[in-house]
Amino acid sequence: MIFASIEFGLYIIIVFIIYWFIVRRNLTLQNAFLLTAGYVFYAWWDWRFLFLLIGVSTFNYLIGRGIDNNPAVEEGESIDAKAARQARNRKLLLVFGVIVNVLILGVFKYFNFFIDSFIQMVAVTGYDLPRSTTRFVLPVGISFYTFLSLSYIIDIYRDTIKAEKSLMNVLLTLSFFPIIFAGPIQRPSTLLPQIKTARVFTYDKAADGLRQFLWGAFAKLVLADQLAPFVADFFSNETYYSGSTLALGLVFFGIQLYADFSGYSNMAIGIGSILGFKLMQNFNYPYFGRDITDYWKRWHISLTSWFRDYFFMPLSFTISYNTNRKKVLLIRTDLFVFIVASLITWMLTGLWHGANYTFMYWGLINGVLLVVYYLQRKPRKELFRKYGINNNNTALVIFERFFNLGVILLGLVFFRADNMSHALSFFSEMFDASLFTIPQFIGMKRAMLTTLLCIIFFIIEWKGRANLYPLEKMGLKWEKPVRYAFYYLVILVIFMFGGAHQQFIYFQF
Amino acid sequence: METMTTMQRKECVMDYVMKEFLEMYDDKIEYATPLVSSGLIDSFSMMSMLAYIQNTFEVKIPPGKATPEAFDSIDSIVALVEKYLPEKVGSEQKVMA
Numbered sequence: 001m002i003f004a005s006i007e008f009g010l011y012i013i014i015v016f017i018i019y020w021f022i023v024r025r026n027l028t029l030q031n032a033f034l035l036t037a038g039y040v041f042y043a044w045w046d047w048r049f050l051f052l053l054i055g056v057s058t059f060n061y062l063i064g065r066g067i068d069n070n071p072a073v074e075e076g077e078s079i080d081a082k083a084a085r086q087a088r089n090r091k092l093l094l095v096f097g098v099i100v101n102v103l104i105l106g107v108f109k110y111f112n113f114f115i116d117s118f119i120q121m122v123a124v125t126g127y128d129l130p131r132s133t134t135r136f137v138l139p140v141g142i143s144f145y146t147f148l149s150l151s152y153i154i155d156i157y158r159d160t161i162k163a164e165k166s167l168m169n170v171l172l173t174l175s176f177f178p179i180i181f182a183g184p185i186q187r188p189s190t191l192l193p194q195i196k197t198a199r200v201f202t203y204d205k206a207a208d209g210l211r212q213f214l215w216g217a218f219a220k221l222v223l224a225d226q227l228a229p230f231v232a233d234f235f236s237n238e239t240y241y242s243g244s245t246l247a248l249g250l251v252f253f254g255i256q257l258y259a260d261f262s263g264y265s266n267m268a269i270g271i272g273s274i275l276g277f278k279l280m281q282n283f284n285y286p287y288f289g290r291d292i293t294d295y296w297k298r299w300h301i302s303l304t305s306w307f308r309d310y311f312f313m314p315l316s317f318t319i320s321y322n323t324n325r326k327k328v329l330l331i332r333t334d335l336f337v338f339i340v341a342s343l344i345t346w347m348l349t350g351l352w353h354g355a356n357y358t359f360m361y362w363g364l365i366n367g368v369l370l371v372v373y374y375l376q377r378k379p380r381k382e383l384f385r386k387y388g389i390n391n392n393n394t395a396l397v398i399f400e401r402f403f404n405l406g407v408i409l410l411g412l413v414f415f416r417a418d419n420m421s422h423a424l425s426f427f428s429e430m431f432d433a434s435l436f437t438i439p440q441f442i443g444m445k446r447a448m449l450t451t452l453l454c455i456i457f458f459i460i461e462w463k464g465r466a467n468l469y470p471l472e473k474m475g476l477k478w479e480k481p482v483r484y485a486f487y488y489l490v491i492l493v494i495f496m497f498g499g500a501h502q503q504f505i506y507f508q509f
Numbered sequence: 510m511e512t513m514t515t516m517q518r519k520e521c522v523m524d525y526v527m528k529e530f531l532e533m534y535d536d537k538i539e540y541a542t543p544l545v546s547s548g549l550i551d552s553f554s555m556m557s558m559l560a561y562i563q564n565t566f567e568v569k570i571p572p573g574k575a576t577p578e579a580f581d582s583i584d585s586i587v588a589l590v591e592k593y594l595p596e597k598v599g600s601e602q603k604v605m606a
Contacts, residue, residue, distance in 0.1 A: 158573065297551070308552050316556035317575060320563055334561040341556065374554075381533060391533055 049139035068163035113355030199276025209273025216266030221498030223259035243435030
């Protein structure tokens with residue numbers, strides 16, 4: 001059951017009626033219903049993995065309670081033996097919790113990858129090991145709920161939140177159905193208080209949720225699903241098409257990926273609003289970013305901020321804390337810390353997306369780009385001062401936006417390619433003399449129409465870029481009939497074009 | 510290292526922030542200007558600054574204390590540094606005298 005389906009339409013109507021009209025007066029009952037609804041939603045996809053979800057949630061509940069029962073010790077505080085033992089237990093419980101969560105994710109998501117890589121590595125030495133027959137199926141949403149679980153126990157350890165006493169509240173936090181499959185990865189510090197407080201139905205909030213869902217459905221069904229067959233064709237037959245066609249195909253993929261995932265996120269956040277929740281924003285118009293740093297502050301915010309808070313910062317701190325020299329490997333220590341921590345973090349961010357070297361390289365490329373951007377800031381300032389260039393010059397800003405977009409799209413070849421040789425083949429076919437010819441491909445008329453829809457989509461995104469999603473405030477001051485005509489037009493376009501029903505790209509992560 | 514006064518430490522951090530993080534050399538900030546909460550410095554850059562501070566002032570900021578709040582202004586950064594300086598009181602008094 002995916003959001004943009006008749007099944008889900010019926011499901012959400014039933015959930016809405018029971019949630020707001022039957023169990024509203026009793027918070028515990030309402031949460032119990034939400035938990036059951038979430039498990040039904042998850043089991044609809046694959047009931048076998050529901051037990052894993054319940055097991056992981058219960059495990060993290062117990063670890064959280066254990067950490068909380070062993071108080072932290074302040075730096076420099078004089079403590080007795082019992083307090084020292086508790087502080088040690090606290091740390092051990094956290095380490096144990098993190099290892100178990102990562103192991104579960106590792107086994108289900110990376111087992112096949114590691115085994116295959118090991119066999120390939122051994123094959124280089126001349127020994128051919130038999131291919132493993134054990135293959136693990138990836139439980140949908142595991143990357144997302146594992147990260148949410150890690151946040152939960154790390155936040156308890158850091159004293160950002162208290163361990164939740166109610167098992168049901170933890171189960172619900174880790175299986176909240178709008179976000180269970182592909183995020184946005186919430187922070188327990190913002191989601192748990194909402195679960196523990198009675199939600200109040202307001203027309204404005206529900207209408208806001210519906211608008212956001214509508215915009216997400218438009219992006220997913222009209223753009224992403226329409227673009228998917230073109231992109232699949234370009235990336236499967238790259239030797240057949242001209243360089244210019246492949247370049248256009250790459251632009252199509254960039255739009256498909258954004259429309260698919262931001263569409264999903266807007267639908268998820270919209271459903272959250274309909275149920276009285278406020279969920280974290282996941283996209284902030286990333287393709288309008290001026291540079292690579294700006295882009296990554298706007299793309300998949302819930303994941304990048306997760307890696308920043310739970311991986312990059314502790315890693316940087318550890319490196320920095322253990323380095324007493326002014327320079328490491330001839331590099332200033334502050335730069336060294338940034339470079340090493342960035343590259344490791346982005347490599348893992350890439351690998352998070354999938355067990356494939358292409359994702360790892362994609363992550364590393366982004367890490368390198370971020371480091372290059374970081375290092376060029378000072379020479380850039382010098383240059384601008386020397387030649388009196390205004391940093392906010394409109395032409396410069398536009399140029400930098402398009403340049404940035406080009407760099408991001410090139411990196412996405414690795415994201416989309418099946419393997420490294422496929423990515424390199426795509427590049428070599430794209431960057432030949434035919435790059436400067438007019439693009440030609442089968443289904444030109446449909447491609448032109450899809451391109452037109454993409455342009456309309458980005459015009460609306462640009463006009464609404466100051467808001468959480470483009471339709472948030474757009475049209476609120478229009479006359480009611482005009483506003484509703486606009487909404488119905490969007491719905492009409494969705495029904496006209498939204499028949500392809502492609503899977504959400506991020507469900508595979 | 511020669512002992513520094515609070516003002517010298519602030520100047521030192523100010524110089525680093527201006528060189529490394531401000532968009533342009535003409536941009537101005539004060540010691541109390543919000544750095545992280547205003548978006549002037551992101552959390553990634555904050556960790557480079559932590560490394561710089563630990564090295565420059567030969568201080569170890571304990572785990573959990575290098576928070577965005579503690580790094581939000583030059584005033585708060587220097588206050589954090591001085592809290593964890595070894596033999597802080599003695600050295601400060603020496604300079605003051």
